[in-house]
Amino acid sequence: MSAISVPKAALYYYPVSIWASVALLTLEEKGYGPDEVDLKDVDLSKGENFQPAYMRINQNATVPTLVVPLQDTLSSDIESRYKALQDTKTIVEFLDKSRSTMSRTHTTSSAPSPSLSPATIAFSTLCNKIVELLHSEEASPFLITHYARDVTGLREIASARLGYFTARLQKLDQLIADSQADRIRASEKTRIFWEGKREILERLRAIYADAEKDTVDLDETARTRREQYFAIGRKAWSNTKNVLIQLSKDIIGAYSLGDQLSIADMHLAPWFTRLAKISGATAVDDGNTVVRKIEAHVGQGLTLPRDLSMAEARRRIGVPAVESDADEQQARLAAFWDAIRERPSWKKVYANGLH
Ligand SMILES: N[C@@H](CCC(=O)N[C@@H](CS)C(=O)NCC(=O)O)C(=O)O
Structure with a gap:
């Protein structure tokens, strides 16, 4: 192991923040090790995000912020210089590209690092559309x-x-x-x-x-x-109803893009989990229950289409279908919930309950 100290990235986050959770999920899914990224808690409940020192790295005073060393400063003789990434979309894209299975980043983590970027132009367009929708004013958590x-x-x-x-x-x-x-x-x-x-x-x-x-x-x-x-x-709440209807058309199920976990899922998981929590759901509820609770809470006659076969949804995430699934149809967002809550990343970020 080299004695050179490699400048490390730092993620400023708040554990129960929805958008910071997007970054935390991405770190887990990409297999980043603790020697690659420092986690720094910014306590929003104490207004720590308003401190001048924090506002120097994020002028909007929001979490997450990812402070990354600039690439050409990785050698020990150049003073480290850093760049602050101030919004979730940029952070997720950066984290996705910065760790590949081929990279040698002085890390102790040997966890696999699957690409979260869509493999085709059509999927990329769909992924962007979903992410834009979730970050729109209409979908405001x-x-x-x-x-x-x-x-x-x-x-x-x-x-x-x-x-x-x-x-x-x-x-x-x-x-x-x-x-x-x-x-x-x-x-x-x-x-x-x-x-x-x-x-x-x-x-x-x-x-x-x-x-x-x-x-x-x-x-x-x-x-x-x-x-x-x-x-x-x-x-x-009327906007939320429209966003849910739109998402139910856009996502393929079980994951947003079908069988490949992607950037869209990193954003959708915390957004949907927040909505589930507000609607009275808990981590033990299955997808069908969560969707029913959300429909009841959103009200306004919302019924999401049950247009995905449960057997097919399970096949896409590599889980063997059970017999009772044979003819059952479910909402795509229900299949999404069933898929995402099984992932170790989600279990870790929501270890203390939904938020
Ligand atoms: N567009 C920003 C939004 C981030 C955001 O609004 N974060 C919330 C927490 S989920 C926040 O930091 N709010 C600051 C506050 O409440 O003062 C992003 O995508 O990062």
């Missing part, structure tokens, strides 16, 4: 996680999230005050960013803080705020 459509839903979210929002606001207040008093240095752009974030979070905090009150007991400002909140929630 932030909206369906934080916006309810009725008072019962609001109370549930508020009891789980009020503390989280309050702590993050405190952090923002402290950063704004520290920069105004010159205790910390922050650019004008960063200050404007903090103020904008503060406004969005404060609005949600105020809605959650009133959650236990009945609508008739709210003053006019709070009532209007609540009505606007529900309108956003209704829109988000």
Whole structure:
């Protein structure tokens, strides 16, 4: 083993973040070893992503960020220089290309490293379409996680999230005050960013803080705020219904592109798992149960087409069909869930439950 210390990549993540989970799944599927990538926890619940030091590597203050050494600095005599990849799509593509079965990257990991990139132009187009859809405003996991459509839903979210929002606001207040008093240095752009974030979070905090009150007991400002909140929630859930219908047409099943695990699955797995969790599903539920729970929660008459034979879905992922599958049809997303939750990568990322 050479004594040269090789610059290492670092993944900044938050364990229960949906998009950071995409990067974590990809690391597992690609067989990256712990000596190749450092994992650095950015605690969103404490607002650590708003710290100036973090915003220097990701100006949007989001996770994940992958900081990678630039290739020409791998020799020991050149000072290491790094580049920060600031969004999930770029990170997954980078991770996919940077470790192949042929590469010798001074790693102790000898795990296989299958390509997650589609093998044909047609599959590549489909893969991109799915990834774009999942990252579109219509599919926003932030909206369906934080916006309810009725008072019962609001109370549930508020009891789980009020503390989280309050702590993050405190952090923002402290950063704004520290920069105004010159205790910390922050650019004008960063200050404007903090103020904008503060406004969005404060609005949600105020809605959650009133959650236990009945609508008739709210003053006019709070009532209007609540009505606007529900309108956003209704829109988000009607968009989710459309995204699910679109996904059910686009994915082939069991994996997004049929029998080959791909980049699209890295994005779809955490997105779909979040939706399953919000809909009351757990890790022990099978695909058919998860889809039924999601349909019930999304409502609006949603019924996903049961247009994939269970026997065929199992064949595609290399699992022997069982007799009862013979004539059974299932939703493609149900087959996707059954396939993905069997993978060691998914089991590791969701070891502590769905998120
Ligand atoms: N487009 C970005 C979105 C990343 C994103 O929004 N991440 C969320 C966590 S899942 C985040 O960091 N939010 C920051 C915050 O809540 O302040 C990407 O694909 O990486």
